[in-house]
Amino acid sequence: MTGSELKKLLEDSPEECHKLLMKEYGRYVYAIVYNKLRCCGSREDVEECFSDIFAEIFIDFEYSEAYKGDIKNYIGTVSKHKAIDFCRRLNTAKGRSVYTEEEDIRQLASDFNVDERVDSSELRRILLDKIDELGEPDSTILIQKFYYDMSSNEIAKNVSMTASSVRSRCSRAMEKLRVKLAAAGITR
Numbered sequence: 001m002t003g004s005e006l007k008k009l010l011e012d013s014p015e016e017c018h019k020l021l022m023k024e025y026g027r028y029v030y031a032i033v034y035n036k037l038r039c040c041g042s043r044e045d046v047e048e049c050f051s052d053i054f055a056e057i058f059i060d061f062e063y064s065e066a067y068k069g070d071i072k073n074y075i076g077t078v079s080k081h082k083a084i085d086f087c088r089r090l091n092t093a094k095g096r097s098v099y100t101e102e103e104d105i106r107q108l109a110s111d112f113n114v115d116e117r118v119d120s121s122e123l124r125r126i127l128l129d130k131i132d133e134l135g136e137p138d139s140t141i142l143i144q145k146f147y148y149d150m151s152s153n154e155i156a157k158n159v160s161m162t163a164s165s166v167r168s169r170c171s172r173a174m175e176k177l178r179v180k181l182a183a184a185g186i187t188r
Contacts, residue, residue: 018058021054021057021058021075022054025071025072025075028072028075028076028079028122029050029053029054029075029079030046030050032076032079032080032083033046033049033050033053033079033082033083033086034046035083036080036083036084036086036087037049037083037086037087037090040087040090040091040094041086041087041090045086045090048086049082049083049086052082052086053078053079053082053083056078056082057074057075057078060078123186126181126184126186127181127186130177130180130181130184131143131177133180134173134176134177134180137159137161137169138169138170138172138173138176139173140155140158140159141155141159141166141169141170141173142170142173142174142177144158145170152164152166152167152170
């Protein structure tokens, strides 16, 4: 949903808007918070930060126009900043200070990015849902073709069709899928 759609829902039913925000972005926010606090905080700290983030988002969302445009970017930015601040507060309270050289930090850096992982798994979930909406045999053909890299002849045996029928159904199913994904806001 876009920010303006959520703002309209907020005007109609604030409770439903808050539930939808939590449902849509709860895992995303939790992944960001966990990634930032896993080394310096407890499970309770992660949960407290998570709650603080959604409280701030709800308040900002209701009284501000800061989210204009892509709401996911706004939520991700608020989450990252709030989690970093929370981590700093925890380290200060525990009396921890870490001073390292810039070269040492580069050696510790990981190429694992939770944000990208969450985004790609969310995209994968949407894609599989849209493929499933195509129904049979189109969904089976697409899954076997693109996930299992099977040939048209192999798929034809599995779905009791000819190879040429499988190819034509596949191309039509791809077009239907392209339309469904565009309607969901996913384009190249």
